[in-house]
Amino acid sequence: MENRRIIEKSKILVTGGAGFIGSNLVDRLLDQGNEVVCLDNFATGKRDNLDLALQNEKFTLIEGDIRNYEDCVKAVKGCDYVLHQAALGSVPRSIKDPMTTTDVNIGGFVKMLHAAAEEKVKRFVYAASSSTYGDSKALPKVEHRIGNALSPYAITKYVDELYAKNFSDLYGIETIGLRYFNVFGRRQDPNGAYAAVIPLFVKKLMSHESPVINGDGTYSRDFTYVENVIQANQLAAVTCTDRMKERAQEYYKEHEQKNTWADSNGVLAEVFNVAFGERTDLNELTHSLKENLSKFDGSIVFVDIVHGPTRAGDIPHSLASIEKGRSLLGYDPRFSIRDGIKEATEWYWENI
Template identity: 70%
Template structure:
């Protein structure tokens, strides 16, 4: 990316920095000459994800919990930006244990946001979720139209957006939420009960087992490669306030929405590629990519199971708002992303 579109020579806190998305952000930020602080309690993150970062003298690991306000305060000191990735993901996990999901995703979020405000952080970029769109049937999904939440996880991520807007209005801290759509890529864990679909399918196919699709395979998703997410986080952090507000004004006018230019920045953006793929098509793409290394994978049959509770049938993002205001332009399609991800899983 161009230097004008990256974070460089700053002090950045990445919460959940030992996780899949967080550790990829940590590595890129270090490569760009930043000082990076990682706050993680390793409940889902892995130390092995930080093996390169730990060799860098500009990296500081704080083993702590976002539910502990003192840890949040310590982590955010002197930071220019916060990239808040720490959360308990997974719709099924939230249905099985809504209390812990709420405690982490809302309680921890508010503590982290308040600590950032107290430390004078100008802009707080956080991981939001496409699950916020809930049962609204329209496609593509646009940021200002949402439905009813279908899981405790979805509720927590929407409540985070409400708190972010409230803190911006009251305290003046700039907040930007990035509604991720089905992110995949290197370091995404294929193991565990709540593994995401792509690494889970890759793991099964590599073991010559039949992957199990929930439903008949017609459900579709807007799969988003990790590099696109890294781009969006950086643009969200560094887009100048004046430019941001001017472009937001024009975007708001284009959708017939009133905008007050005096308000502190508090917006949400879809982060996706902007194309949808059925689960059946996804498996075929994965089989093709893996068959380059192991031709026998081509003949593996797919199994079908019941639909999963809390899932929506289809998801597709409009990325127009992020494109217009942030200059977001995803470089990796599903196919190019899968090719890169498979190379990593085959190592």
């Protein structure tokens, strides 16, 4: 089946490879027999996430910064693909410190993209973000229709998409952006001021502390288990350009959209939603977390939930259309939020 296509017999650079998503990609790529390079400055990544990788002779760790062009050049040397995960995440962090977020997410992105173009890698796959949809109220979110950005973080991730398209046009490097929708799973850090909602709530519940929901709990998200993201990255890297071009012609015609590259001699520069395609509100999420964790500690079911003020910059609702990814990449997410929460809570129970 097409969704079984994986990266094999290749050398891959994973930037931010010590992070939550990056380290999961590193381990899977090594399991498949690839040579993997990780570039990370450990600003948010953890060395512990690389414990397995560091035991593999095909793994190389470069402690460096994507804001340093020499580090980017060194890391990408001889690589077939780049899976660019390095970034400063978090809407609240970007509101508090927009300068650093911009420096890393745009300045570092351009340096890494330029180094990859100079090295003539086969394809540059990068982590985009569902925050790009901004204040658009349309549901589900479709790749070609976005709103106004609600945070500096969202602006940086959209600018990355513009740079990727521009570099494809100017320098001939193939680029694919993956707009992640609320990714969760093993190794997602529950600590710190900017912890994501699922690991933060898990940690609170395991400590018998009340999680605080921002608002009345009706805000909803398309929570996406990390295994779906691993699949999307691999498909984005290896799917044949001609196959995508053919399917793009059909997809854009069917949806009455402007064909961004397939009708011309333009180089591949596409963006895809990466999600499960199912919406869950925060009240439902919290109930599911309590239900799964109570299998390990029955008293968790009695922990109260607290509601606080709505958080600035938050998007009220998020639900992805994954039809474009299905059509052009063969993307077929296997893990629903229910499946993902079951696996994630088991991992957190054993590891935190």
